[in-house]
Amino acid sequence: MTRTKEIKLLLAEPRGFCAGVRRAINIVENALQKYGPPIYVRHEIVHNKHVIEELKNKGAVFVEGIEEIPESSVVILSAHGVGLDVIKQAKEKHLTIIDATCPLVEKVHRQIQKYAAQNFEIIVIGKSSHPEIIGTLGQIPDYKRIHVINSIQEAEKIQISANVPVGFVTQTTLSVDDTQEIINVLKTRFPEIEGLQTKDICYATTNRQNAIKKIAPLSDCVFVLGSKNSSNSKQLRDVALKNNAPQAYLIDDVTEIDWNTLDTCHTFGISAGASAPEYLVEELIDEFKSRYHKINIQDVIIAKENINFRL
Numbered sequence: 001m002t003r004t005k006e007i008k009l010l011l012a013e014p015r016g017f018c019a020g021v022r023r024a025i026n027i028v029e030n031a032l033q034k035y036g037p038p039i040y041v042r043h044e045i046v047h048n049k050h051v052i053e054e055l056k057n058k059g060a061v062f063v064e065g066i067e068e069i070p071e072s073s074v075v076i077l078s079a080h081g082v083g084l085d086v087i088k089q090a091k092e093k094h095l096t097i098i099d100a101t102c103p104l105v106e107k108v109h110r111q112i113q114k115y116a117a118q119n120f121e122i123i124v125i126g127k128s129s130h131p132e133i134i135g136t137l138g139q140i141p142d143y144k145r146i147h148v149i150n151s152i153q154e155a156e157k158i159q160i161s162a163n164v165p166v167g168f169v170t171q172t173t174l175s176v177d178d179t180q181e182i183i184n185v186l187k188t189r190f191p192e193i194e195g196l197q198t199k200d201i202c203y204a205t206t207n208r209q210n211a212i213k214k215i216a217p218l219s220d221c222v223f224v225l226g227s228k229n230s231s232n233s234k235q236l237r238d239v240a241l242k243n244n245a246p247q248a249y250l251i252d253d254v255t256e257i258d259w260n261t262l263d264t265c266h267t268f269g270i271s272a273g274a275s276a277p278e279y280l281v282e283e284l285i286d287e288f289k290s291r292y293h294k295i296n297i298q299d300v301i302i303a304k305e306n307i308n309f310r311l
């Protein structure tokens with residue numbers, strides 16, 4: 001039933017696909033055209049249910065381990081990156097390897113290898129079970145002077161050998177503000193520590209979080225399109241809540257909304273994680289249009305992105 005009250009939609013921009021995700025999806029589509037199905041993809045190419053379903057329908061086969069792939073097949077490595085052991089295993093099976101690791105993740109890989117080559121004590125900020133961190137650690141598999149932390153408390157407690165240079169790297173999809181707080185603790189404890197500024201880690205993470213910060217305090221409810229296993233999408237929902245959105249939901253698509261709980265809301269914020277396609281946002285807006293009589297739609301733009309990564 002169409003509701004008569006007027007509502008406002010605030011559309012965060014930038015939102016949705018980043019350059020790394022666009023590149024990874026293009027790589028799978030191009031490989032399907034060039035080699036024909038099946039094309040094996042190790043791990044979800046990007047963490048989004050709808051993207052995965054579409055690629056499966058086109059002939060991509062998603063696996064978690066190289067051992068699941070027949071000898072001499074084509075394998076694509078996901079945007080999150082992999083450790084050296086995975087490449088070795090793929091070569092031993094004579095697979096044609098296509099690497100869709102995001103160039104910004106590769107930059108982290110190079111950084112950690114550089115620190116290891118110079119005998120640094122290395123601090124990795126991120127979630128140890130996330131594929132990106134597993135891939136980052138896998139660049140220097142036998143290196144011992146390495147610590148993974150994910151909180152201020154861990155940064156306060158970490159024990160580092162004396163008189164050794166210290167460097168940090170971070171997962172690309174963390175909360176920019178939380179990560180900055182962890183880095184601040186590390187900088188206080190180890191003033192000479194080396195590492196990138198948070199804003200330089202990933203432009204897409206920074207921009208999407210800044211945009212949702214802008215709409216969160218103006219909204220009665222925020223929707224973030226994205227899958228539950230998408231780190232950057234989850235962060236967007238959490239950033240919205242931390243920035244005074246009374247309610248914020250991470251939804252795969254419009255079908256997950258319980259409209260009965262939204263009667264008191266007048267202003268809705270909308271964003272999408274870096275792995276969520278724009279058509280999901282359009283479907284959500286269409287659903288609002290079908291349910292509400294009057295809708296005022298505003299774009300809240302904090303940056304224009306024109307970054308593309310070469311295939």
Ligand code: SF4
Pocket residue numbers: 018019020021079102103104105172173202203204205232274
């Ligand atoms: S979120 Fe950033 S690091 Fe991750 S794929 Fe996109 S551009 Fe690359």
